[in-house]
Amino acid sequence: GAVVSQHPSWVICKSGTSVKIECRSLDFQATTMFWYRQFPKQSLMLMATSNEGSKATYEQGVEKDKFLINHASLTLSTLTVTSAHPEDSSFYICSARDGPGVQPQHFGDGTRLSIL
């Protein structure tokens, strides 16, 4: 089945640091990937849609200069949280779909980001 891998699974860093999270589709190509954020006891909220070879589409209220997305290949999208602050601490999850139409999205295992 379709597998989406995220790295790292957990990161702790100091305030002001920039953190990069990778999302890979291991056995399929994905022209589109999605980045979500989940705060404790809340549901997943879509942050942005990552498009291979073009600019990402951000949801309303998500700062594109804060959350940099690069989708340079059909199997890799990266999310960089720039100058992270404690309020950016959250569970970040990516997803991708392995085909058009009704094919479901498959999710990575998420990255837990803790900013001290």
Added chain:
Amino acid sequence: DAKTTQPTSMDCAEGRAANLPCNHSTISGNEYVYWYRQIHSQGPQYIIHGLKNNETNEMASLIITEDRKSSTLILPHATLRDTAVYYCIVRVLFGNEKLTFGTGTRLTIIP
């Protein structure tokens, strides 16, 4: 995409069938019903999807009412590992690929 309504929480005894309802009364003809679950501290896991016919796979069965305004996910023999938050999501077939997650149903399997 149409909005879905699910109970906040449910309990089910281990070994019994878990039936999780979902209301999507505003669903349109080109929207599919998808079910995902999220075990604590993991990414969501795809379970099953359907349009209007009942569907079954190795994980679960999906029963969609004839008017398509509601559906039920059935886990035939629940185990402790099925304890998770279950999300029912409606998505249009073509165009907007986004998945909009609601609050889901927290299913607890009781030993």
